[in-house]
Each structure stands twice: as C-alpha cells, then as structure tokens.
Amino acid sequence: MLKTTSKLLVGAALIAGLATTASAAKTYKWKLATTWGPTLSPFIDAPNNMAKMVEEMSDGRLQIRVDASNKHKSAFGILDMVKGGQYDMGHSASYYWKGKDINTLPFTTMPFGMTAPEQYAWFYHGGGLELMQKAYKKHKVLSFPGGNTGNQMGGWFRKEINSLEDLKGLKMRIPGFAGEVMAKLGLTVTNIAPGELYTSLERGTIDALEWVGPGMDITMGFHKIAPYYYTGWHEPATELQFLVNERSFKKLPKDLQQILLTAMKVSAYDMYIQNYDMSATAWSKIESDYPNIKIKTFPKEVMDAMKKANDELLVEKAEGNPLLKEVLDSQKAYQKKARKWTEMSDYLYLKDNL
C-alpha cells in the first residue's frame, strides 16, 4: 500500500500519475485559505511567496489568490474547506485538526522529536512524505511541507514553574501532541486562533501559552502579561502544511503541476530560514530591549514527567490504530538513526563553538 502511494504521489512521479492533457495555454485561477492573519510573518509569507513564484514561473497561467483568516473567518477549518472544494489549496498546521483525524497530527512535529534537518530528511528520504499522503488520502487531499519554525520555545507563564504542582490546573494554549502531554500532567489544554491569543491571555481565558519563538512571540506582547519564557521540549521542528485538493491538482497540465510542487517546496524551506533569521534577530536584542523577560528552563522533575507522559501517550494513542502506529514507528526509527549523526556533527561542533 505504502509503495503504491509512494509511486503515485511523490516528486516527479506524482505528476505522471495525476496529470491530464489540459491545454498549456489555459489560465487557472485558484484560491488558497490560510489559518494566518494577513500580516503574520513568516507564516503568511510562505503561501504568499509560493503564489508569487507560481505566477512568475508560469507567466501568469496559474494564479493563486491567498485568503488570510480575516477573509474566510475559519482559521481552523482549512482541511474542511480544501476537502470540500471551496478552496483549491490551504496553508495551516496538520496538528490543528487532531480532533477530527489524529493520524494527521505527527506530520507537524512531535514532543522530544526530530529537529528540522532530521525531519526534512525523514520527509524526503525516510518515507515521511509517502506516509503523509497515506494519512490524507481519505480526505482526497494532497499534503506537502509548508514551512518550518525550527525549535520552538516552551511558552509564556505568569509565574515561575518550580514543580509539577505549579503546572497543575493551569489553563494553557498548546496544540498538537504536546497538548495531550500537558493534559496528562493536569493542565486544562486548549487551542486558540493566532489573532485571539493576546486577548485570551490578557482576559484570563488562559493562564499560559506557547506560540512559536522570539521572532514571532515578542511582537505579540505576551511578555507584558506572562514574563516567564521557557525553553523548548515540545515542538523541535514545527512543519506547516500546504494542502491541495486532489481534483484541482489533476486538472493542471504537467508543467504547472511541477511549478506548483517546486514553489511549495522552496517556500517551505525558505520559511525555515526566514524564521531562523527573525528568531536570531529578536533573541540578540532580548536582554537589552526586554529586560523583564525571564528566560527559564523547566526543572528536571517537570521534564522527566513530560517525557514519561509522552512515552505513555505514544503507546496509548497508537493502540488499535495501525496507520498512526506506522507513522510514529517510522519517525522514531528515523530519529534514532539521524540523531547519532546530529550529535557527531552539529552538536559536537557547537559544544566547542558557543
């Protein structure tokens, strides 16, 4: 099954399986719906850059209108709108619809999981992309990497977390598998659209939240309310996703399919690098410009409990779900292999060059 999906859906082979003989001269006008607001860099830049590249490379034959969340008013309805055909494409994060289909969750990131280069290697050389198509097949939607945030920060808290007890009962915005982990540790966990995060924290709807990293977080102003800023454990390489309605894709001629695939791929990598730059720039000014932010690392007791809860949940959630088990096993095996090389190369090098 995996092999058939793989042959049909990956890279250039994808085209051979799905292309039609539509005229090369025809102009295609597509719509893309994103979870993000119209100025939320770098997330919104990924679909905008993709659409611009597609238009330029196709000399205007494929035009993609990007609708931000203020237009369609459905930040978390992206999968449904692409599946239903209201939109040809979407740009969001796969773990936002874990309640509808948990099998799509792991393609964003996993707590204690792979770093960005490890995860891209898994997607493109370790079977990850094939598994992602397999998970989305029932929705008749194709899915591709849509931009990585790199290692995320562990979130903003009003008070210092000195023990597991300090976490219990907190209401926290934290999506994905990390949300499951935090729920197991006794937090009340929720997800909130990006545009409502600050107000929710200000009004006490939530006590704590994680968002992305310094490049995106500080402009949101969270530090004014919750100045304890924790280092990351839960989202080591958050990959956003492009979704493409399968019927729309099939209607494109081969050259436009290849243009679209290439533009999605490069804009995803580009967002990783853009966010690296934004985070580096913000971090370099954090001490001078925001002296009240308190950088913290979770104490060992808390980290150990998170790891234990994560391990237990991985077993629990995969029970009776062979596809989820296949995805999690594939990620685990690849991470084990890649992490040894990461240790010998970048980690050892950085240790001597900080």
Next chain:
Amino acid sequence: MLKTTSKLLVGAALIAGLATTASAAKTYKWKLATTWGPTLSPFIDAPNNMAKMVEEMSDGRLQIRVDASNKHKSAFGILDMVKGGQYDMGHSASYYWKGKDINTLPFTTMPFGMTAPEQYAWFYHGGGLELMQKAYKKHKVLSFPGGNTGNQMGGWFRKEINSLEDLKGLKMRIPGFAGEVMAKLGLTVTNIAPGELYTSLERGTIDALEWVGPGMDITMGFHKIAPYYYTGWHEPATELQFLVNERSFKKLPKDLQQILLTAMKVSAYDMYIQNYDMSATAWSKIESDYPNIKIKTFPKEVMDAMKKANDELLVEKAEGNPLLKEVLDSQKAYQKKARKWTEMSDYLYLKDNL
C-alpha cells in the same frame, strides 16, 4: 554599491534588472560544467535535479545539459569556463579558485564558522547573497547557493594525532581557508580533484585528507589506508555554488529566469537534506560494518592552535582587501547574532535529547 547590487541581483528583483523581451516560445539549450564525476552523489544530483526541474517546469523551453568532469576534463576550471562563455552554467565550490580570487572563498564555508541554517539565513537575510554577487561581478558571473554538505568531518589520517608535532610535515588535501590554517600549522597543503583522491592517498602523494562526511567518504574507501577519522572544525556548512554566465542569463525571458532561480534554490536546499540522510545512514552502520575506523577528536592543544591560526589569518588576509574584509566582517557579525539563538534552541534541546 552594495545596495545597488542588491536591488539588481537578488530574488525577484534580479529579474526586473536583467530580463529581456525574448519570445516565450523560443527553446534555449544550455550547458553546465561540474567539478564532479558522473556518479558522485549527492554533489552531481544537485545540478542534475536542477536541470530536470527546469525542463519540466518550462515544458522543455529551457534545456540544460550537465557535463560531468570526465567530459570537460577540467574539474577546477569551472569559473574560467563559465566566465569565458564555453559553458552557460557551472556547479562547483567557490573556495576551489581561492588562488585566482580569494574574495570568492568565504562563500563556501569558513573554519569555526556558521552552521547550515545560520549560513542560509546569512545568505538570504543577512546580506550574504548580495556580497556573493559583488565578489563575482568582476567575472561577469552570477553565483547562487548550490547545495550544502552540513558539518563536515575533519578528515582521515594514517596515525593518531596526539600533538601539534604529529601534524607537522604531513601532506594533506584540504581546500579553502582551512587549508591556509593547516599550512600555518606546518602541513603541506594541496587540493586534488575528487576522482584522484583515493589513488593519491594510496600512493603516498598525500598522507591525509578531508573529503566530506560519512555519507560520501566511506564509499571512497579512505578508511582502508587512513583509519583515524576526525570530527569537524573546519567546514561547518560547506555550500557549493551554481555559477551563471551573466550574458546567457540576460537572454532568457522573465519566466525562464524565475524558473532557473527557483530550481537552483530548491536543489541546493535538497542537497543539504539528501546529504544529511546519507550521512545519518552511513554513520548508523559505521560501528557494525567498519569496526576498524577509529573515530577521534583533535586534542585541545591542536584545536587551540587551529583557532589561533585561523584568527590571525583572518586579520592577515583581509589587510588591504576591503571587499574580503567586508565579507568576513559580515559573516562574523551574523554568526555572533545567530549562534546565540542556535544555542538557546537546537543546542539546548539536543543536550537533553541525545
């Protein structure tokens, strides 16, 4: 000057400055010369994949023939051939022609320099790409990232290196700025085309060499002659380069220019990920399949001497060369900024998750 170059040559803006009104229907047949042999993965895959993407996206209107080194017999003559117009494009490593133009050297990698994501962020958001165009301007050649190897291993030695004394007098293949460092430490330094590396080591033309990392090195068989394999310090993120003859580029219509730029960019990122996978796979089998390879780290005395020599050479080489100084200063400043974020994100995360 930098600002003007930047406006003309980067990203979409590049096109506006250089595009002509050539007919969109015309077919362009280009030739690309590489330093690499026809099967040298992943280096040769970067230009091959780029050419394939260009052909598919342009529906055959731009065709690029990739000539490996066995065809043109001039592994290190790539810049000259692209500059002279014998080839429209090249794929090589900028530091291979440091003897002709030292200003192009730093765009490959620098000892104790940036890691791959840091360096890509410098290229695309820290002024690196603009500086690379500035350095290549006198050659009337455009230059773009062409694929990263990630952190390279420090090389293969016949005997264990326990002191600076053990290095002195060794003949070693090591290119780039690291070669300058090793020469200062008393080694005789040379560069040798990839296809002649094994024979040179076997015949004693050289006593030691560095090549890339486990993914590429082990299939070369170096361990049979020189089993001491040292961890890296000298090439933390080796970026290959695509070179494009400026006149050839100007002749392309805008859409083909954009297709070419996008295909170069994505195939460069892709090579980084491909080599990550190759290295991870090779490393995971090194203990079981190659038990005689002895993994070592240079002793502190040697590392300290390398750092000192590197610092001195950076000052020395930049003296009286304002462009080189500008490039080195830009890299140093960006690295300082980005490394703090790398430490807080991936480094701290990896420390707890090895």
